[in-house]
Amino acid sequence: RVLGADSTNRQRYSFDHEMDFGDNFFQTAKWNVYSQKSKTRQFTYEDRTVLVDRTRDNLFDNSVIGASAQAVAGFDAGWSDHRIVMGADYSETEQAGIRGGTVPTPPDVFPTRAFPVTDYKLTGVFLQDQISFLDGKVTVYPALRYDSYELTPKPDSLYPTAVQTKPSEGDKVSPKIGVVAWPQDWFGLFANYGEGYKAPEPSQVNNSFSNIAQGYTSIANPDLKPESSKSTEIGARVRNINAVGGVWAGELVAFSADYKDFISQEMVAGAGTVLNPAVYQYVNVAAVQVEGIEAKLNAYWDNGFGIRAAATYTEGDDKLPGSTTPRQSIDPYKIVAGLTFDDPGKLFGGQLIGTYVGPKEGDKIAQNIDASPNNNLFETPAYFTMDLTAYWNVTEFATVRAGAFNLFDAKYWMWSDVRGTSAYVAPFPPTGGAQFLTANPILDAYTQTGANYSVSLTLKY
Numbered sequence: 001r002v003l004g005a006d007s008t009n010r011q012r013y014s015f016d017h018e019m020d021f022g023d024n025f026f027q028t029a030k031w032n033v034y035s036q037k038s039k040t041r042q043f044t045y046e047d048r049t050v051l052v053d054r055t056r057d058n059l060f061d062n063s064v065i066g067a068s069a070q071a072v073a074g075f076d077a078g079w080s081d082h083r084i085v086m087g088a089d090y091s092e093t094e095q096a097g098i099r100g101g102t103v104p105t106p107p108d109v110f111p112t113r114a115f116p117v118t119d120y121k122l123t124g125v126f127l128q129d130q131i132s133f134l135d136g137k138v139t140v141y142p143a144l145r146y147d148s149y150e151l152t153p154k155p156d157s158l159y160p161t162a163v164q165t166k167p168s169e170g171d172k173v174s175p176k177i178g179v180v181a182w183p184q185d186w187f188g189l190f191a192n193y194g195e196g197y198k199a200p201e202p203s204q205v206n207n208s209f210s211n212i213a214q215g216y217t218s219i220a221n222p223d224l225k226p227e228s229s230k231s232t233e234i235g236a237r238v239r240n241i242n243a244v245g246g247v248w249a250g251e252l253v254a255f256s257a258d259y260k261d262f263i264s265q266e267m268v269a270g271a272g273t274v275l276n277p278a279v280y281q282y283v284n285v286a287a288v289q290v291e292g293i294e295a296k297l298n299a300y301w302d303n304g305f306g307i308r309a310a311a312t313y314t315e316g317d318d319k320l321p322g323s324t325t326p327r328q329s330i331d332p333y334k335i336v337a338g339l340t341f342d343d344p345g346k347l348f349g350g351q352l353i354g355t356y357v358g359p360k361e362g363d364k365i366a367q368n369i370d371a372s373p374n375n376n377l378f379e380t381p382a383y384f385t386m387d388l389t390a391y392w393n394v395t396e397f398a399t400v401r402a403g404a405f406n407l408f409d410a411k412y413w414m415w416s417d418v419r420g421t422s423a424y425v426a427p428f429p430p431t432g433g434a435q436f437l438t439a440n441p442i443l444d445a446y447t448q449t450g451a452n453y454s455v456s457l458t459l460k461y
Helices: 443-447
Strands: 001-022 026-046 052-076 081-102 117-133 138-154 167-185 187-198 208-210 216-219 227-243 245-270 280-301 307-319 321-326 334-340 348-357 382-395 398-405 452-459
Touching: 245 307
Parallel strands: 216 280
Antiparallel strands: 001 026, 026 052, 052 081, 081 117, 117 138, 138 167, 167 187, 187 227, 208 216, 227 245, 245 280, 280 307, 307 321, 307 334, 334 348, 348 382, 382 398, 398 452
């Protein structure tokens, strides 16, 4: 029997100021400063029949101070209109966590830290010009952004001395340009090229945790580098199309992204057993390519009824020297469609939404997690769910919401929850041949909630 109690306390203070300068070059400006402190505690008591009872008491503190500013300027150049947006943001974060309790799992000694106390600074500055010409039929969006980060670990006596830590920092200027054209009022085309930059997070750089009894451990990577990307997308949009008594809109877009030093948590060693635990670590994958297509369709009628549909298909590969392997973090294709209703008087409404997610097939998974024959990773099957939600605005200050989710009580797994989990348990190969393979019993623990319901009341004042 396991009993748990979680608590979270958060204090946030902020000051915002907005200014309107009228029809001058600088038109509007706003800035804010903020401070936030949060404390999270997770306490667990485990009543064990044979082994000694034990507790776990985990604390996490997060303190943030920051500021941001943004200004909008504009002018008419005769042949084009310009809307310039510029801004900056800065934040300083201190993170600290303690793991405590009774009867620790070797080699842990309580209290201890899974990661050192860490200071994390982020800075961003951006400039974008929205240039419109040909009476607004064509708009170009050139932009630049500068990002920098500083990550400084501060190990103390509670952090394992055997775990290496070191500071990390980096910066990058990232350009972006986009074009939107409307050759017809109802039909448009767009294209974007952009470069991205993602700083490693403290939990990715300096994380150390072991649970040998369950066959896994995670290790730090003080050499983790920031991730950068170059992405391109092209697409088409339709809008304000009157058909079947309703107004229709839609979008179709294809995208491609190339990542350098892609940040990913990988199993870098081990077999997931007590004697040979799986070792997880955030690493840089030298090159990753992701491609996909997305489609959206929406319609609404004056009586309040509507239709919405969306579909996503993505593929990704790790481009390793001399080989290409599937990118494990890519989700299967997904289709969402449903009916909506919103009372024209804004009093009540609801929606019935169906979701179909395709299977994660073996050729899209980097298999053979260890050297054991037949020990392939679990492949999630396709699934379909149906959700029904409704709302009622009782007054302008009170709203009641209700929902019935997974109406058909489907048993399913989300790929993001089980990726990296073996499909079978030892021995490999089983006595008598592959037909005697035993399914991994832990998989059932990762299934999503069956049919479930919720009711909530929201008060605004």
